[in-house]
Amino acid sequence: MENTKNKVVIITGASSGIGEATAKLLAEKGAKVVLAARREERLQAIVKEIEQEGGQAAYIKADVVSAEDMQKLAQFALKQYGRIDVLVNNAGVMPVSRLNEQRVAEWDQMIDVNIKGVLNGIAAVLPTMREQQSGHIINISSVAGYEVNPTSAVYSGTKFAVRAISEGLRKEESPSSHIRSTLIAPGMTESELLNTVTSPEVKAMASHISGLAISPYSIARAIAYAINEPDDTGVNEIVIRPTAQP
Ligand code: NDP
16 A cells, blocks of 8 residues: 655655654655755755655755744645645754753743744644645654653653644544644654753763664654555554663
8 A cells, every 4th residue: 555655745854863864765755755944955955865866855944933934835835746745743952951940042942943833834734734635744742742851841841732732633633624643752863853952961961871862764664654554544643762762
């Protein structure tokens, strides 16, 4: 059963890590991928690589915090490929720290990118998907969306929110407009995510545990599986962590 070929898939945060791996894997499987992030040179290089491998890809610079940028992203996908089959709401930041450190600007950044970014993405594609009476929105949460540890209060808060939003979306849209909703919750994964950490305590801790991290392709394969299932099958939630992660 093949349900990926020629699908138009928008991926936010496609300039590195999980987003980059997802774009490359889906393009290999015949999807038309639309990459978005802020680092344009990265996107340009990844699109070139995909095209050299025979895939179809386009990119646009977009900040998920800007509702306007996200609307432009949806319009760009429609102009390029004529429809929007899947949105992978992947962009995220993780500057974790203890609440007592009062890194208020970083709390705001996590709330803006991880929650509002996801909502801006949903708002940008939902009218088109409703009109099509088909579509698929995949939101990237985290194992931190199920449990809270010291230093992860705000980050976990944003990822719990992503889980609530995905479930709400599923209940509102799946029965009537047939739009599928999938939550992907990765554990430790190789990427550039730890670069967003500024707290010295967390940085020291992270260097000890990051050796456990799995390949971003492990997450990309889960996303590809959810997309490829038949339209009558909603893969609603997948947790993927390193075998050795406690
Ligand atoms: P990376 O840091 O490698 O990727 C994050 C991506 O998000 C980058 O492409 C970055 O691109 C983009 N991004 C950040 N801020 C914005 C913004 N304001 N607008 C648009 N794009 C933005 O990390 P990962 O691949 O690990 O992260 C992907 C997702 O996976 C995140 O939601 C993260 O929370 C989640 N996750 C990751 C885990 C891990 O261990 N790696 C575990 C659990 C969940 P650019 O800077 O070019 O804009």
